[in-house]
Amino acid sequence: MTSLLLVEDDAVIRTSVSLALERYGYHVTTADDGLSGLEAAQTGGHDLLLLDVMLPSLDGISLCRKIRETSQVPILMMSARGDGLDVVAGLEGGADDYVVKPVDLPVLVARIRSLLRRTTIAQPQPETGQVGAxxxxxxxxxxxxxxxxxxxxxxxxxxxxxxxxxxxxxxxxxxxxxxxxxxxxxxxxxxxxxxxxxxxxxxxxxxxxxxxxxxxxxxxxxxxxxx
Missing domain, CATH: 1.10.10.10 (Winged helix-like DNA-binding domain superfamily/Winged helix DNA-binding domain)
Structure with missing residues (x-):
């Protein structure tokens, strides 16, 4: 089962998004602040990280940068609608893509699936008898x-x-x-x-x-x- 880490300080959003993603078949671990999110991310085992920009203790952009120091795990940022500076900062910090809040679930799932497919493409394939150029x-x-x-x-x-x-x-x-x-x-x-x-x-x-x-x-x- 694909494992996601959702770092979101708003309890209502955290619960609703995690439950919705679980209905799509994902296993979702959650954290409610940046430092606990960093600790959870460093334990490994997650296929994708979903980080809110505005987080207590360590903001999402700084969290993204810290994770990128040691890991290339796919990262999807969640940013307040119209907050272009946060989007740019998140992408510059190493995020792969972003979604705007309030989160549109079909869009979120589509972005997650797209990023996971991208990750699969970026993995060496088993031996098939053909040698890559x-x-x-x-x-x-x-x-x-x-x-x-x-x-x-x-x-x-x-x-x-x-x-x-x-x-x-x-x-x-x-x-x-x-x-x-x-x-x-x-x-x-x-x-x-x-x-x-x-x-x-x-x-x-x-x-x-x-x-x-x-x-x-x-x-x-x-x-x-x-x-």
Whole structure:
């Protein structure tokens, strides 16, 4: 059973969301403040973390950053509607996606399923007799079989979303990929989503693979520099 950790200080929201997610077949562990959420996250065993932005003892953005120091577990942030600064800060802190509050349950479940699928794609597959190719772009190499990424020989630790994004670029080297396209292929959005998630994830990825490796094509999107 897929295990989720929900960190939310509002007892009504915490109870209603956890019960609703359990009806969808998830096992939900809860915490009511940032520090207890950090302790629960560090015990491991969760497939996805759902963090509220506004938390006592340790806010959700700081909690996200602390978790990212040691773990690449998928993280979904919950932000008050229209609070753009929180959304940006959460994504910059390492979150993979976000939902707005009050939470729309079908949207929340869709985002959870999408993120979990992304995580599955970003896992090495069992041996099938086929050997994955190693793609090289300057000092960056991507092994499509083991899903190991190296820069100048050093292995990089990428979150599932960062890895899925890099694989999408690597599959289309030198080709401009629009933000809307990346939202569909990486985030699995069946509708127009917030392009900030693309921009901020690209920023995080650039810090790891090299700022020159992923180029911005103004007014269109991004492309992988192959030289």
């Amino acid at each position: 190693t793609l090289a772009f300057g000092e960056l190499s991507v092994d499509t079989g083991s899903l190991e990424v190296r820069r100048a020989g050093q292995r990089l630790e990428l979150s599932p979303t960062e890895l899925r994004l890099l694989l999408e670029f690597a599959a289309h080297p030198g080709i401009v990929l629009e933000r809307a396209t990346l939202l569909r292929t990486v985030w699995d959005y069946g509708w127009d989503g917030d392009s900030r998630v693309v921009d901020l994830c690209v920023q995080r990825l650039r810090k790891k693979v090299g700022a020159e490796r992923i180029e911005t094509v103004r007014g269109f999107g991004y492309r992988l520099n192959t030289t």
